[in-house]
Amino acid sequence: MHDHAPDTRPATLHARIRAEVEARILSGELKPGDRLPTETEMMARYSCSRMTVNKAMASLAATGLIIRNRRAGTSVARPKMHAGVLTIPDIRANIEARGARYGYQAVLDELRPPCCVHLGSEGHHLGQSRFVRSIHHADDSPVLIEDRHIFLDAVPGAAEADFRTEPPGPWLLGHVPWTEAEHRIAAIAADPLTARCLEISIGMPCLLVERRTWRGEETLTIAKQVFRGDAFDLTARFGPSS
Numbered sequence: 070m071h072d073h074a075p076d077t078r079p080a081t082l083h084a085r086i087r088a089e090v091e092a093r094i095l096s097g098e099l100k101p102g103d104r105l106p107t108e109t110e111m112m113a114r115y116s117c118s119r120m121t122v123n124k125a126m127a128s129l130a131a132t133g134l135i136i137r138n139r140r141a142g143t144s145v146a147r148p149k150m151h152a153g154v155l156t157i158p159d160i161r162a163n164i165e166a167r168g169a170r171y172g173y174q175a176v177l178d179e180l181r182p183p184c185c186v187h188l189g190s191e192g193h194h195l196g197q198s199r200f201v202r203s204i205h206h207a208d209d210s211p212v213l214i215e216d217r218h219i220f221l222d223a224v225p226g227a228a229e230a231d232f233r234t235e236p237p238g239p240w241l242l243g244h245v246p247w248t249e250a251e252h253r254i255a256a257i258a259a260d261p262l263t264a265r266c267l268e269i270s271i272g273m274p275c276l277l278v279e280r281r282t283w284r285g286e287e288t289l290t291i292a293k294q295v296f297r298g299d300a301f302d303l304t305a306r307f308g309p310s311s
Contacts, residue, residue, distance in 0.1 A: 214262075250283070280294070
């Protein structure tokens with residue numbers, strides 16, 4: 070587990086512009102409806118070409134954070150309402166709602182390069198990720214092991230987040246807006262790593278939840294969660310979308 074955050078400043082100027090504007094929006098410094106500087110003002114501030122500014126603004130617009138209007142200029146977008154058949158569960162709240170004491174342990178925290186073997190062929194275009202493996206407890210019993218990739222091109226702020234005491238999932242929900250999520254749920258048998266981490270026998274039934282979230286076309290995070298089949302279930306209540 071690393072003690073010092075690596076230097077993950079954007080390598081290109083348009084990525085730096087995009088990251089700085091995004092940080093001002095996510096911090097609340099720029100609020101929904103606020104006007105952004107004009108392209109000419111941005112060109113002067115960063116000593117760059119119109120093409121560079123346009124590329125940064127186009128990237129922000131694609132994620133839904135800003136709205137570009139030729140006449141009215143560029144402004145911070147107002148949040149949209151989202152509804153889903155399956156919401157992203159709050160593991161801590163779920164455990165505490167059952168009357169148990171929640172516990173969290175980060176067991177691995179490292180940077181992984183593009184085309185990480187754990188991501189297969191899709192890793193080639195996702196860029197560097199921060200990989201966190203964690204175990205979640207109910208009272209003193211491990212009930213969940215989570216492997217999570219957070220892609221730093223899309224979520225640069227995750228490079229400096231402290232996941233030693235705070236799980237990545239709640240941090241992402243609180244800091245990074247997302248537009249789409251995909252779940253895959255399956256029943257699996259515990260492999261040796263899962264069995265060791267969850268203190269169960271190899272081959273014991275477990276619940277696998279794989280989740281991927283996007284902001285526009287960008288992948289923010291990919292998570293693999295394995296729950297003890299004898300100690301946990303997931304419940305979703307839903308109705309017809311409006």
